[in-house]
Amino acid sequence: RRVIMFLFTVTMFFSGGLVPTYLLYQQLGILNSALVFILPGAISAYNVIVARTFFETSIPEELHDAAQIDGMSYFGYFFRIVIPLSSAIIAVIGLYCFVGHWNDFMTGLIYVTDTDKWPLQNVLQQILIVNASSSQSAASASDQQQIADQLKFAIIIISTLPLLVLYPFLQKYFNKGVMLGAVKG
Secondary structure, rough: HHHHHHHHHHHHHHHOOOOHHHHHHHOOOOOOOOOHHHOOOOHHHHHHHHHHHHHHOOOHHHHHHHHHHHOOOOHHHHHHHHHHHHHHHHHHHHHHHHHHHHHOOOHHHOOOOHHHHOOOHHHHHEEEEEHHHHHOOOOOHHHHHHHHHHHHHHHHHOHHHHHOOOOOOOOHHHHHHHHHOOOOO
């Protein structure tokens, strides 16, 4: 048990590097596809450690014993008892993953060359670059520059709306999940 947890922890601090990762993705054939965003981040060592700690500290062992006495299998116990009791940690990890993928810039920059498949952050960066280059060429037209700046700021604000809409629905789970490791007494 300790060896497996140590191996999970080591992967959080040391990765294979950019070039081996790129070559692996190339051999897997996931460059320029949505899978380059989904597969590498599907299981995070940090999230596994957080979920494991939650299950060990918050789910009483007596529930498992009672489920075994009632004749429930391990999968039945997990899906019928543990998952419903784990809504807080599922919401917190889901929110962390969503925000992480939403703000991911480097994956699109390195592994996706097709501009039609760029994530939002790369599109926003391209808009900012185009706006900066057009502002240098049209410095005398202050009205055009002001409209371009307002458009740029509006796009940035609109790109944050999904996070702003999602957070209030998950706030009660988020507060409960963050307080799981807090001192109780």
